[in-house]
Amino acid sequence: DTAVSQTPKYLVTQMGNDKSIKCEQNLGHDTMYWYKQDSKKFLKIMFSYNNKELIINETVPNRFSPKSPDKAHLNLHINSLELGDSAVYFCASSQSGAGSTFGSGTRLTVV
Amino acid sequence: EDQVTQSPEALRLQEGESSSLNCSYTVSGLRGLFWYRQDPGKGPEFLFTLYSAGEEKEKERLKATLTKKESFLHITAPKPEDSATYLCAVHSGGGADGLTFGKGTHLIIQP
Numbered sequence: 001d002t003a004v005s006q007t008p009k010y011l012v013t014q015m016g017n018d019k020s021i022k023c024e025q026n027l028g029h030d031t032m033y034w035y036k037q038d039s040k041k042f043l044k045i046m047f048s049y050n051n052k053e054l055i056i057n058e059t060v061p062n063r064f065s066p067k068s069p070d071k072a073h074l075n076l077h078i079n080s081l082e083l084g085d086s087a088v089y090f091c092a093s094s095q096s097g098a099g100s101t102f103g104s105g106t107r108l109t110v111v
Numbered sequence: 112e113d114q115v116t117q118s119p120e121a122l123r124l125q126e127g128e129s130s131s132l133n134c135s136y137t138v139s140g141l142r143g144l145f146w147y148r149q150d151p152g153k154g155p156e157f158l159f160t161l162y163s164a165g166e167e168k169e170k171e172r173l174k175a176t177l178t179k180k181e182s183f184l185h186i187t188a189p190k191p192e193d194s195a196t197y198l199c200a201v202h203s204g205g206g207a208d209g210l211t212f213g214k215g216t217h218l219i220i221q222p
Contacts, residue, residue, distance in 0.1 A: 041196065048208045055208045
């Protein structure tokens with residue numbers, strides 16, 4: 001069974017569209033995250049979500065919004081997509097600050 | 112602001128040739144230093160967590176060590192399957208309470 005799963009794996013969309021990426025973890029972890037990996041392979045934290053508390057990296061545009069229907073899910077919504085949003089987005093989860101388990105990534109291409 | 116610097120950016124070794132990867136960090140209150148391995152097209156895979164200076168962890172051909180300013184990932188007698196990008200990250204509770212990553216060391220082991 002996949003521990004952290006994200007869908008879709010690939011997403012190609014036009015500028016200005018709104019899109020969502022889904023993430024689910026079956027590890028029973030208490031914290032979930034979204035990371036962005038740019039074209040230079042640099043991984044950067046976007047959000048963390050723990051027990052209904054959302055912590056946002058201040059560099060993330062407010063067009064990005066995470067939504068958590070329950071402890072096992074943290075979906076990423078992106079409004080008004082821009083060319084610069086093209087990247088690989090990773091979902092991850094951890095238990096109380098221990099090592100995070102990452103999903104396999106969603107490659108977003110904005111054209 | 113937390114900073115993580117990894118060196119070298121890329122390293123090419125012959126099979127069996129041992130070496131070390133460096134991760135130097137600046138954080139305000141280290142809660143953990145993490146090593147991950149990332150293969151092309153996949154998410155980072157957790158290797159080790161180190162919490163305090165002097166701590167060491169081992170797994171097969173890999174050994175991670177930690178001082179107050181840096182961490183080393185020692186690779187002993189590597190095999191071609193050890194080829195990957197190795198990522199170092201710190202958790203300090205700052206930013207979005209996730210991990211702050213370095214840019215990675217791209218390791219190639221030639222048969």
